[in-house]
Amino acid sequence: MPRPVFTEQGRRISAYVAPFALFLLLTTLETQVAGMYPWLYAGKIVLVAGLWWWLRDRYPRPSSGGGGSAILVGIAGCVLWVVVSGLHLEEPLRDKLPDWLSGGARAAFNPFEQIESPAARWAFLTIRMFGLAVVVPLVEEVFWRGFLIRYLIADDFEQVPFGTFTLFSFVVVTILFAAVHLEFLAALLWGAAVNGLLYRTKNLWACVVAHTTTNLLLGIYVVTAGQWQLW
Numbered sequence: 001m002p003r004p005v006f007t008e009q010g011r012r013i014s015a016y017v018a019p020f021a022l023f024l025l026l027t028t029l030e031t032q033v034a035g036m037y038p039w040l041y042a043g044k045i046v047l048v049a050g051l052w053w054w055l056r057d058r059y060p061r062p063s064s065g066g067g068g069s070a071i072l073v074g075i076a077g078c079v080l081w082v083v084v085s086g087l088h089l090e091e092p093l094r095d096k097l098p099d100w101l102s103g104g105a106r107a108a109f110n111p112f113e114q115i116e117s118p119a120a121r122w123a124f125l126t127i128r129m130f131g132l133a134v135v136v137p138l139v140e141e142v143f144w145r146g147f148l149i150r151y152l153i154a155d156d157f158e159q160v161p162f163g164t165f166t167l168f169s170f171v172v173v174t175i176l177f178a179a180v181h182l183e184f185l186a187a188l189l190w191g192a193a194v195n196g197l198l199y200r201t202k203n204l205w206a207c208v209v210a211h212t213t214t215n216l217l218l219g220i221y222v223v224t225a226g227q228w229q230l231w
Contacts, residue, residue: 012158015058016147019139023048024180031107038115038124041107045131052138059142059204060162066201067209073197074213077190081218085183085230106182108229125223132219132231137211140177144191145198145207149173163202170195183230190214 026044030037111128115121150157152169174191181187194207222231 009156012058013147013151015055016142019048019052019055020143022051023136023139037107037109038111038120041109041131042124042127045127045135048139049135052135052142059146063203063205065203066197066206069201070197070206070209071213073193074210075217077193077210077214078217078221080189080193081183081186081214082221082227082230084186084189090184106229106231108231110226110228128231129216129219133212133216136215137208141204141207141211144173144177145195146204148176149195149198161202162204163199165199 023044026040026047030040030044033040111121111124115124145162147157149169150160150162150164152172153160153164153166170192174188174195177191178184178188194210197210198204198207218230222228
């Protein structure tokens with residue numbers, strides 16, 4: 001009798017990992033085709049959001065616990081991100097880091113200069129903000145603090161209560177989260193703070209709220225201040 005391709009444990013893991021993996025894969029393709037970034041970004045958000053929604057029953061049910069703390073952490077996180085990234089302290093550090101900690105590249109796309117049609121411009125800004133403030137928090141929090149921070153404690157990660165602390169899982173998730181962001185030091189501090197929020201609230205959705213708050217405020221800052229390099 002043939003063995004199943006996926007065990008139940010494999011299906012549980014893939015549900016938490018697949019949206020994030022798809023997001024990373026499509027992100028690497030965005031800047032590869034000249035002039036196609038708005039279309040590729042929109043396609044990425046539709047596909048990743050659709051996959052997350054299809055798998056949503058695998059994730060913890062939404063909860064408002066710790067919402068007030070989450071909003072405060074999110075606001076502080078936006079200020080921290082803008083200030084620390086503006087210092088460019090990671091630039092000399094990045095030269096000494098291995099390639100996998102380089103932070104990658106970013107499109108820094110300015111729709112006011114690169115999209116002529118006002119309707120198309122605002123359509124792009126709408127889906128860009130939706131991706132930044134809704135899709136990214138859902139996908140990243142499900143992976144980093146829903147899956148990985150618990151999987152590093154036990155293979156049967158869904159049996160690990162949210163907010164269970166080990167130094168190893170805290171350090172690994174904090175560093176890896178920072179590694180996939182260009183602003184390495186800002187992401188390192190922000191990731192540590194949101195890990196702390198998880199330990200305090202025991203609620204994954206508090207982390208989603210904090211992430212959404214930071215990203216929404218950061219998106220507003222990017223558009224109003226013209227700091228396109230931050231997205």
